[in-house]
Ligand SMILES: Nc1ncnc2c1ncn2[C@@H]1O[C@H](COP(=O)(O)OP(=O)(O)OP(=O)(O)O)[C@@H](O)[C@H]1O
């Protein structure tokens with residue numbers, strides 16, 4: 001990458017307080033104490049019923065390059081407190097210099113459907129390392145998970161139609177654009193206008209031309225002819241610069257000239273006005289002129305709701321170009337994923353101590369333990385039927401389980417091994433800092449996302465008041481959490 005940022009080591013890509021805590025852990029002899037943290041979210045984005053996890057490959061890349069360079073340490077050595085003296089002792093900086101990532105990481109594979117409170121990542125290792133990674137892991141996972149989920153919703157609305165991601169110009173800076181293109185592809189887009197994402201990630205690059213192409217000529221007809229001349233084998237003409245219907249007629253004339261040369265007009269693009277009406281009219285004109293295979297591309301501030309509405313109106317749009325509202329997750333610009341400590345090993349006894357964060361808001365009370373998620377699958381219906389978050393330090397026995405919704409303990413469900421198949425969602429990625437996972441290709445992550453969504457009942461995927469998928473705490477974990485809350489509450 002060509003920016004100043006990407007020439008840097010990214011170990012300082014964290015919040016300052018992570019480094020001050022790492023220092024204080026080190027000073028108080030706790031730095032190497034073994035801890036378990038989970039990364040999870042509490043509420044689906046976009047008022048939806050599902051979320052698509054995304055970002056693991058970048059997490060892996062980050063952790064593999066996690067080391068403090070001399071330049072990083074020189075910088076940290078310049079930081080001073082309010083007495084003007086250095087904040088960090090040299091011995092601590094040496095400790096950082098000689099350290100490398102040595103944790104265990106478990107993760108839910110990218111492209112999987114996930115639900116509130118389920119760990120997307122579980123990290124176990126020295127307390128200071130787990131702590132310092134909070135910010136970069138959230139930075140990577142929150143954004144890509146958000147965009148993959150938005151793209152998956154757009155994919156559901158567009159049904160089988162191709163969707164092109166056109167967002168780079170509106171994305172949140174350089175990495176915001178690049179990682180959005182990646183996440184959008186995983187979520188279900190078929191191509192991108194982002195050429196760097198094409199080169200580095202192998203995403204198909206696609207596109208048409210801008211209004212300025214048309215405006216740079218004396219007439220629209222000349223502009224269309226020149227574009228067809230330059231690119232006869234990839235000719236999609238933007239027809240709305242002056243008058244859409246007149247533009248379609250001129251595109252048809254150019255299509256006839258192309259056909260005489262042995263080429264086909266690939267498409268036209270509509271970028272303003274009533275896209276339902278104009279696409280229906282354009283389709284008639286194209287069909288009447290014998291251009292049945294010429295596709296109609298539409299763009300202009302589209303999102304999943306407008307795509308769904310246009311389809312209901314009978315719009316004849318074949319390909320959807322979607323930028324701003326996808327890559328900025330316009331209606332919800334951040335996923336509120338969090339990263340919380342859940343257990344700490346007592347150095348004397350070697351036993352795990354459960355950790356829990358209390359809050360006035362019950363949704364913010366964290367979940368203690370070494371968590372895993374067991375997902376139950378009804379093979380006869382081809383549907384996921386429920387997820388059980390359980391504690392590996394105290395796993396449930398037997399073949400039949402009760403899950404409890406921590407926000408509404410009346411909501412319970414029984415899940416059994418006899419009735420359903422099941423699998424654990426978190427799989428090993430790093431063991432003691434060593435990568436033991438072979439990340440899948442982007443294409444196979446996309447396929448995985450599709451097969452995951454196929455296994456969700458349609459009521460969970462609808463946009464308005466989606467049905468709540470059963471994802472809860474295994475009963476004994478629920479009680480453990482309640483007991484801890486009881487013990488910690490002063491009254
Ligand atoms: N038939 C339709 N039903 C619902 N929404 C539509 C329909 N046609 C277009 N839209 C959407 O309505 C919005 C139209 O916005 P706006 O009025 O700013 O665009 P416009 O009239 O095309 O003007 P401009 O030329 O500035 O792009 C866009 O988000 C577009 O995707």
Ligand SMILES: O=P(O)(O)OC[C@H]1O[C@H](OP(=O)(O)OP(=O)(O)O)[C@H](O)[C@@H]1O
Nearest residue numbers: 166271299300301302321322323324325
């Ligand atoms: O609408 P989006 O989903 O973001 O898709 C990308 C948009 O970018 C281009 O125009 P741009 O928005 O730059 O100019 P315009 O507003 O004049 O169309 C293109 O014509 C699309 O309208």
Ligand SMILES: O=C(O)c1cccnc1
Nearest residue numbers: 166193206207208209323
């Ligand atoms: O190729 C296009 O049509 C395109 C690319 C980026 C943004 N809007 C449109």
Ligand SMILES: [Mg+2]
Nearest residue numbers: 299300301324
């Ligand atoms: Mg626009």
